Amino acid sequence: MEALLKEEHYTPHLEGKPNMLVCKNLKKVYPTPKGEYVVLDDLQLKIRQGEFVSIIGHSGCGKSTLLTMIAGLNPISGGNIQVDGAPIIGAGPDRAVVFQSPSLLPWLTALENVMIGVKQVFPKATKAEKIEICKYYLDKVGLGNDFDKRATSLSQGMQQRVGIARAFALKPKILLLDEPFGMLDSLTRGELQDVLLEIWQKEKITAVAITHDVDESIFLADRVIMMTSGPHAKIGDELFIPFKRPRNRRDVLEHPEYYDYRGYLIDFLNH
Amino acid sequence: MKEKTIRTLKSIGLGFLEPLIRAVSGEEPKKNLGTFVKGTMFPIASIFLFIAIWHFSATALFNKEANVKIEKARTEQGEEAALAMKACIVSGDVSCQPNTLPSPVQVLAAYKTLWRDHVEISQKKDEFKEKVASTNAKRADQGLGPIKYTGRPSFLDQIITSLKTVAAGFLLALLVAVPIGIIIGLSDTLRNSFNWLIQILKPVSPVVWLLLVFMIVKTVITDPNMDKSFIISFISVGLCAMWATLINTSMGVSSVDKDYINVSKVLNLSIGQNIFKIILPASFPLIFTGLRITVSVAWMVLIAIELLAQSPGLGSFVWEEFQNGANDSNAKIIVAMFIIGIIGFLLDRIMLTVQNLMTFKKA
Numbered sequence: 001m002e003a004l005l006k007e008e009h010y011t012p013h014l015e016g017k018p019n020m021l022v023c024k025n026l027k028k029v030y031p032t033p034k035g036e037y038v039v040l041d042d043l044q045l046k047i048r049q050g051e052f053v054s055i056i057g058h059s060g061c062g063k064s065t066l067l068t069m070i071a072g073l074n075p076i077s078g079g080n081i082q083v084d085g086a087p088i089i090g091a092g093p094d095r096a097v098v099f100q101s102p103s104l105l106p107w108l109t110a111l112e113n114v115m116i117g118v119k120q121v122f123p124k125a126t127k128a129e130k131i132e133i134c135k136y137y138l139d140k141v142g143l144g145n146d147f148d149k150r151a152t153s154l155s156q157g158m159q160q161r162v163g164i165a166r167a168f169a170l171k172p173k174i175l176l177l178d179e180p181f182g183m184l185d186s187l188t189r190g191e192l193q194d195v196l197l198e199i200w201q202k203e204k205i206t207a208v209a210i211t212h213d214v215d216e217s218i219f220l221a222d223r224v225i226m227m228t229s230g231p232h233a234k235i236g237d238e239l240f241i242p243f244k245r246p247r248n249r250r251d252v253l254e255h256p257e258y259y260d261y262r263g264y265l266i267d268f269l270n271h
Numbered sequence: 272m273k274e275k276t277i278r279t280l281k282s283i284g285l286g287f288l289e290p291l292i293r294a295v296s297g298e299e300p301k302k303n304l305g306t307f308v309k310g311t312m313f314p315i316a317s318i319f320l321f322i323a324i325w326h327f328s329a330t331a332l333f334n335k336e337a338n339v340k341i342e343k344a345r346t347e348q349g350e351e352a353a354l355a356m357k358a359c360i361v362s363g364d365v366s367c368q369p370n371t372l373p374s375p376v377q378v379l380a381a382y383k384t385l386w387r388d389h390v391e392i393s394q395k396k397d398e399f400k401e402k403v404a405s406t407n408a409k410r411a412d413q414g415l416g417p418i419k420y421t422g423r424p425s426f427l428d429q430i431i432t433s434l435k436t437v438a439a440g441f442l443l444a445l446l447v448a449v450p451i452g453i454i455i456g457l458s459d460t461l462r463n464s465f466n467w468l469i470q471i472l473k474p475v476s477p478v479v480w481l482l483l484v485f486m487i488v489k490t491v492i493t494d495p496n497m498d499k500s501f502i503i504s505f506i507s508v509g510l511c512a513m514w515a516t517l518i519n520t521s522m523g524v525s526s527v528d529k530d531y532i533n534v535s536k537v538l539n540l541s542i543g544q545n546i547f548k549i550i551l552p553a554s555f556p557l558i559f560t561g562l563r564i565t566v567s568v569a570w571m572v573l574i575a576i577e578l579l580a581q582s583p584g585l586g587s588f589v590w591e592e593f594q595n596g597a598n599d600s601n602a603k604i605i606v607a608m609f610i611i612g613i614i615g616f617l618l619d620r621i622m623l624t625v626q627n628l629m630t631f632k633k634a
Contacts, residue, residue, distance in 0.1 A: 071537065072536070073536055090536070091537050092537070092539050095537070099534075103531065103534050105531060105534065106631040107552045107631035116538065116540075116548060120539060120540065152631060
C-alpha cells in the first residue's frame with residue numbers, strides 16, 4: 001500500500017511541468033444567522049500543468065465551493081488562488097467550467113451555445129474560422145450531426161456533451177468540472193467519461209474534476225485528492241494513479257492494482 | 272407535414288382541430304373523429320345553451336317591461352289607453368316598444384343594420400374620393416393637403432380606430448415598460464427604491480390616468496391641428512396597461528437562472544452582451560406573459576377611455592348609442608360588446624402565438 005503513494009509512480013507526462021494552479025492558505029467562510037460557518041480552512045493545493053486531478057469527498061464537504069472559488073464565481077475569504085503564476089480576478093474563460101447541470105442557453109442551438117464562448121475567446125478570427133472551431137469540438141464530443149439542434153431538444157447526456165465542447169472550445173488554461181456526470185444515468189456517464197478523456201488526451205489541458213464516484217475519480221485522474229468533511233475542510237490525503245494513457249476502461253478495471261487504489265479511497269471516505 | 276400543421280395549429284390555440292386532421296388523413300379515423308366530435312360538439316352545444324338562456328331571459332324582461340308600461344297607461348290614462356298600449360306593443364310599432372335587454376334575434380338584426388350602414392358609408396366614401404380626385408391632384412401640385420372625407424364613420428371604421436389606439440397604447444407601454452423593467456430588474460437597490468411607486472400607481476383607475484394625461488397633454492400640445500383626443504386616449508391606455516409588463520420584466524430579469532449568469536461570468540461577457548444574449552432571452556417568457564396581460568388590459572380600458580376622452584372608436588360608439596336611445600340602440604350596444612370580446616380574444620391569441628414563436632421552452 002505504501003508504494004502507491006510514492007511520486008515515482010507519477011505519470012511521465014507531468015515530469016518537469018510547472019504548477020498551473022496554486023491555492024495557498026485558502027479559506028472560505030459563509031455567514032449564517034448562528035455565526036460564521038468555515039467551510040474550507042487553510043487549504044493548500046498545487047496542480048501541475050497538464051495534470052488531471054479528481055477531488056473526492058463527502059457531500060457538503062466544500063469541494064464544489066473550492067471549485068467555484070477557483071472558477072472565480074465565489075469570492076475568496078482568505079488566502080489566494082494563482083493560475084499560471086497570477087492571482088485570479090473574478091471569473092474568466094481561462095478557467096472553463098463544465099457545470100453539473102449542462103447550463104446550456106436553451107434558446108440557442110448546440111452550435112450557437114459553443115459559438116457564444118468562441119466569439120469571446122477568438123474575437124479576431126473570421127466567422128468561418130469560428131464556426132470551424134465550434135464544429136470541430138462538437139464533432140469531437142460526438143454531436144457531428146446535431147449542430148443546429150436546439151439545446152432543449154437534446155437529451156441530458158447530449159446537452160452535457162455540448163457543455164464539454166463549449167468548455168474545450170475556449171482553449172482554457174484550466175478545465176473545471178463540477179460533478180459533470182452527476183445527473184446522468186450510469187451508461188451515459190460511462191460514455192461521457194470516455195468522450196472527456198479522449199478529447200482531453202488531445203488537448204492536455206490541466207483539469208480539475210469534482211466527483212463523489214470513486215471509480216470515476218480513478219478512471220479520469222492522474223491524482224485523486226481526498227477532502228476531509230467540513231467544517232474546516234482541507235485536503236486529507238492524495239493518491240497518484242499511474243495507469244498509462246490513453247486509458248481505456250477495461251484496461252483500468254483489469255489492472256492488478258486497481259482494487260488497491262479503489263480500496264484506499266473507499267477506506268478514506270469511510271473514516 | 273401533418274405533424275407540422277398540427278404543431279402550428281396548437282401554437283395558435285387551435286389544438287382542438289388536431290383529431291379532425293388526424294381523422295381526415297386516415298389515422299384511426301373512427302377514434303379521432305369521436306374525439307373531435309366530443310371536443311367540438313360540447314362547446315357548440317354550450318353556445319346554443321347560452322343563446323337559449325339569453326333568449327328566454329330577454330323575453331321575460333320584455334314582458335315585465337311591457338306589463339309595467341301597460342299598467343302605467345292604465346293608472347294614468349285609464350283602461351282604454353292600456354289596451355291601446357298593449358295593441359301598440361304587440362303590433363311591434365317602434366314608438367312604444369319596451370326598452371330592455373334585446374333578444375338574440377334583435378342583436379343579429381342590429382348587426383345586419385350596422386353592416387348595411389358600413390357598406391353604404393364606404394360607398395359614399397368611394398364616390399367622394401372619385402369626386403375630389405382631380406381637385407386633390409391639383410392641391411397636391413400646389414403643395415396642399417388633400418381634402419378628406421369628413422362624414423360619419425361606420426361601425427367598422429370605429430373598430431379600426433379603436434385598434435389603432437390600442438396598438439399605439441400597447442407600443443407605448445412596450446417601449447416604456449420593458450426598458451425600465453430591465454433596468455430596475457438588474458439592480459436590487461433600484462427595484463427596492465421604485466417598488467413603492469409602482470405599487471401605488473398600479474391600482475390607479477383608468478379614469479384618473481385619463482384626467483392626469485389630459486392635464487399634461489393640454490398644456491404640452493398647443494398645435495390645434497394635432498389629434499389631441501387620440502393622443503390623450505392612447506397615452507392613457509398605455510399608462511394603464513404597462514404595469515403588468517413592467518413588473519413581469521423586472522421580475523424576469525431579476526430571477527434569471529443562476530446557471531446562465533455563471534455561464535455569462537465564465538465567458539466574461541460585456542454588460543451589453545450579458546443583457547441581450549443572456550438576460551433578455553432568459554426572461555422572454557415572463558416578459559411575454561406581461562405583454563399579454565398588457566394587451567388585454569389595454570383593450571379593456573380602451574372602451575372606458577374612449578368614452579370619456581370623446582375620441583372616436585368603439586367606446587364612443589357605445590356611449591353614443593346609449594345616449595341615442597333609438598329603438599335598436601340597446602341591440603347595437605350588445606353587438607359592440609360581442610365584437611369587443613371577440614377582438615380581445617383574438618388579440619390574446621395573437622400574443623400567445625408570438626410568445627410561442629419567440630420564447631424557448633424548458634426541456
